[in-house]
Amino acid sequence: MTIEVKVPVLGESVTEATVGEWLKQPGDAVAQDEPIASLETDKVAIEVPSPVAGVMGEHIVAVGDSVEVGAVIATVSEGGSGAAPSPSPSPSPAPAEKKADEAPAEKASESEMESLPDGSPTMSPAVRRAVLEAGVDPTTIKGTGKDGRLTKEDVLAAAKAKSGGAAPADTANAPSPAPAQGGERKEERVKMTRLRQTIAKRLKSAQDTAALLTTFNDVDMTAVIEAREKYKDVFAKKHGVKLGFMSFFSKASVLALKTFPSVNAQIDGDEIVYFDYVDISVAVSAPNGLVVPVVRNVDQLSFAGIEKAIAEYGGKAKDGTLTMDEMKGGTFTISNGGVFGGLMSTPIINPPQSAVLGLHRIEDRPVVRNGEIVIRPMMYIALSYDHRIIDGREAVTALKTIKEAIEDPTRLLIDL
CATH class of the missing domain: 2.40.50.100 (RNA polymerase II/Efflux pump adaptor protein, barrel-sandwich hybrid domain)
Incomplete structure (x- = not known):
């Protein structure tokens, strides 16, 4: 059936x-x-x-x-x-002699599709058609596409090498076809995924609509690193999750957003919407692009609750199992480019939000403390914001609040 x-x-x-x-x-x-x-x-x-x-x-x-x-x-x-x-037989309107002179059919029949050798790599329909039309064994071709997959160009290159006059035995034993004289220049056109198209539209819309501006500061990570090293084992044993930097920056952001509500607000038509809660969108890199799941009610969560939520979303992003509801909403975004080695950047806001905090890599740099030059683990932080709703004074002071809370985590406990 x-x-x-x-x-x-x-x-x-x-x-x-x-x-x-x-x-x-x-x-x-x-x-x-x-x-x-x-x-x-x-x-x-x-x-x-x-x-x-x-x-x-x-x-x-x-x-x-x-x-x-x-x-x-x-x-x-x-x-x-x-x-x-069993495929249904295909009609044959033209004689066999005429077929031999015609170009290969645009689509292979179902029976042809099933005639590929066992163990052949996963291929898109276009690549499968190219394999069948060229008469090559896909298991002997090295793919140059994403994750080693075959592309149409790989198949065409293999077919060209096969018909180049070399003996079949020599071709089979050769590790790869000899490069064309003068070098070979390849191009591959791949249609943008729907996710990538949406990311492109939203980011471009943010640039066209919002009055974007970025303010920078640097943070001495000494206190947070020491606290993390001191308590990470006990924290992991008690809560079953690692103690990371994101929970510190999330809590520091809550402190700043509560002090400066406009940084946590949004424009809706000719109105400004202020939120008495903080839902932080955490930018996560997924196989198909950047996604931003939302950690809800961060202002009410503990450090462990924040770390568990972020860890869960990170796993779902890699597996591709995030749901629409898990990425809906959000009043503020934190993007950590430091995990990829970024030293400094100007992040783009996530519409309709009005601000995004950008984190970067930690590196030892010379700084002045009490009149002496010392080495400290420093991080550049950036706050991009919509100048239509957030004034420069508020943005600069909000970022300074985050800096002070990270450099003295006690402020997070006494709400200062």
Whole structure:
């Protein structure tokens, strides 16, 4: 029995997605609820499970196609042992002699798709067609795409090397085809994912709409590093999570945002919306781009609660399991470019928020303390803000408040 696979509900106000990847190919055995496709929405990637156990049937849509909620994207044959379904015969309107002179068909038949050797690497439909049309073995080609995947150019280069006149045995033993005389210049065009398109639109919109300005300061991390080293083992044993720097900066941000409410506010039309709570969006790097899950009610959370929330979101970002609700809202953002080695940057606000705190790498630098030059672990911090709602005095003083709280963490305990 053939079962249709439909696009599931994607989240509130989300009605469309893009097919990012097929996780199962026609003829593959699938278990019930096993992911068979990955869909990309504006914010997250969602896996589509198989409704039944059986054999993967036809891909009705291709990678890169846009699909709406409820649309049929594939079929699954219920039951079976995993053998490929028998394809329906294709009509042959032209004689065989004429076919030999024609260009290869744009799409390979289902039976051709299933004739690829076992153990062949995961390939997109375009690459699979190129493999079939070129008549090459994909297992012998080294992929240059993301995560070592094959690209269409890899297949075409292998086909060109195969037809270059070398004996088959020599080609098989050669580690790679000889480079073309004068060097080879490759180009690869890859369609932007829906997530990347959304990131681009939002960031450009922030630049076009907000009056962006950035103020900088530097922070002596000595006190926080000493506190972390002193209590990290006890903290991890009691709470089951590592004590990081993000909880200190989150708490310091709460102190600044409560003192300067406009930094935690947003513009809505001709009104300013002030929040009596602090929901911090934490910028996290995911495989498909930057995502910003929201830690709610940070002003009410303990250090352990903040660290647990951030750790959980970090794991979900890597696995691609963040939900729309987990990235909705947020009144302020913290972006830590220091984990990638960034020394200084001007972060862009996350609309409709009005400010973002940028953290950077810690490095030993000479500074003056009590009239003497000493070495201290220093970090540059940056606050980008919307000048339409936040005055320079408020922004500078808010960043200075964060600096003072980090350099003297006791302030976090006595709310000073």
